[in-house]
Amino acid sequence: MMRFLAACLVVLSGSVGALASQVTVASWNLGWHMDLETVQHWIGECSKNYVEDPATGKFKPSQEAGFQPGWDIDAFKIEGWDVGRLPVCKVYTAGGTVRVNLEAYRKRQQQIANFIARSIPADIIAFQEVSGEQSVREVLPNGDSDYDFCPVTGYKVQRLVIAWKKTLGEKVSCAIEDTLSLPANPDDKRPRPGLALTLKIDGKLLRIMDVHLKSSCVSPFDGGNLEGTGKDCMILQQQVDPLENWIESAAADGAKIVLLGDFNRNFWHELRDQRPARTDASGTSSPRPAGVLSRSLIEEIADGQPANANLEVLDEHCQISDAGQALCTQAEIRDLTTPETQLLASDNYLGCRNPVGLDHILIGPGITSDGPAEHLSIGNLGGNKAGTPNGKDQLLAISDHCPMIARLNF
Template sequence: MKQVIFGLALLLAVGTAHAETLKVATWNLGWHMSRTEAATWIKKCSGPFAKNPQTGQWEPATAGKPGWELEWGRDAPIAWDIARWAPCDVYQANFEIVPVTEAAYLKRTKQIAAVIADRLQADIIGFQEVSGEQAIRDVLPENGKDYEVCAFENFKVQRLGFAWRKELGAGECAYETSISLPHLATELQVRPGYSLALTIGGKRFRVLNVHLKSSCVTPVEAEPGSPRGALAGDNPHCQILQQQIVPLEAWIEGASESSDRLIVLGDFNRAIWHELHLTGPVRTDGSDPASPLGNSAKVNSLIEEIDDGAPASSDLSALVEHCPVSSAAEIACAVAEAPPDKAAWRAATKTLAATDVLGCRNPVGLDHILVGPGLSAKEAVKVPLQRLGRTLSANATHPNPILALSDHCPLVAKIGY
């Protein structure tokens, strides 16, 4: 069922919100590593590579091009363990790779810590694209002395983690393997979910952190002859995301029945608001999304499939996202969430990505916060990075580059419980 109305329902719920609130945030930190890992990565990328004439691959060598000068990409012919190490083209300026220094990376970690301390001030933070627990501690104020931290160390390097204030008590963290699609070949498997369980005010909270398959962002992009963005189409990325829907919904339904409060947050890599504002059936066969998904049917709308209201304990509300930098930013934010067409969506995104507005390359549409029954919130707010979202190359007067904190801006919400 279409749930565009749930934004209004949340606004009405504010008036009866509980006295207690949690400030919850989600932030994709963009291939973020610990300082120790970053130092090793910098050495690897600074080292020489030579092309093997037999295999056609670029391989580490005693002489040749540094990794910073190679042409990277999803299928680049480079001998590189992408499951363990970020590619060398993470930081770019004007589409050119920016070589990283340890001093620049240290400055970036300190700047992230300052944003978390001064502007997020969150009780619970779900991180995406972090290499592990130490990578999180490096960007928490005072190395996270006031936070509990958990993250997993297996799977691929773009991992998930949590930080939460110690006064909330001990938590239980677990990765949710089913969302990684373990039935696929190893190279095709995607990121698992990661959950945190806490007891707050006598209530058991479950928080699920997700980073779903990329490159199937919005149905607004789908056009005749082009499957891009069509969740039920032939785009291979959308086909992978399609397979994550059933295990994601199964986790949500199970967790909702075994806990008192439920929050789902993270990088969905999907503009769920676009799904809600478009017309059309949730499933290709027109069946009820609350019923089991048949083998012949595919899902057109991820959010309406996982949030079908059955069972009632799993009924989620997506928090409307605001960009309170300026009135122009708020207008662009609203257009980006409900664009009349692809051109309007791209124009609004470009406006928001500017360094005097939000400043992150992926300003809106990917990151979301959803809350279950018993929780109330007015909105989710994008925290602007502005100039901190840009990367600049080193030059003669500045021997160290300036590194973007992330290509995502943090998303924060005050949630009443």
């Protein structure tokens, strides 16, 4: 009898130890999102009057006749404007640049907070394009009191922040992954770093990497050839090795890995590209020979080697009508036409200007997902309205991206 009870205890304790932990993760690019202090400074700079210097073609602050407000000028032509410190003025457009007022920005923040509370039941939210931790605190429900934070500090204004519920587990580390920012490059060719958070949940390590890779090299189907000579694709090509190196290193201590964010790359198109993944046709599971370029980011970072770092990109689903989901499925097979993209981005579908193809969630061995990753519709919250000058009827989009969410077990 005693041996029977002892055997039962062993079985029960083994079952408890084998119970899977559950965590819901989300990723959201908030589109040049700022905290209120930064917003006030930005509005002030964009509201200044500038005049062009004919000799240089640059604009300088001036009260002279013939001036233009900063809202109407390409910020790259304003002398001394640092887009690493402040966004361009043309973030919000509605038949022209929306001249943002502070009241409208406060309303936008409240709409984001309401949306998160209502539609993003996540334990961990990885944000991209935020000015810093304070900008995230200002849009989380319950005055941010339920969350802890892992932020990127320094670098440029489009930063990363990971927020997680304090009750989830113990923070082990929060690390800025500088290698993804290509520190050997000149400043104008340095993309954003990565951000890695390690948590201990139910005694197990979960490591989350938030990324926002180089933009404007999206798909081999629309001319975005990763192996090409375009400036943006050349920079993204340089990020392949640092990203793969992080994945392999991050899994070495037995941690479970989640990689998510705005990759600015359509992985589904890469997987459907019939060309070899490398320019020399070598297999991606072996080291890439010197001088050989990659055509497929996903096939490099999810190459099956080593086995404990073999990532899987989650299937994606759109939380909209059957017709909308059919369009989302088509977007994984081919490059959508402009009218199709506009339809998918409309209020009755996903509502965000960049509806699919940029954001992904990847999981490593030992993690399973309860269904596909979901693209959440933001509906009519993705549009702008200029309103009357400094009027209360001005509306600002909560983002040009839709959030993505996945329910994971590990």
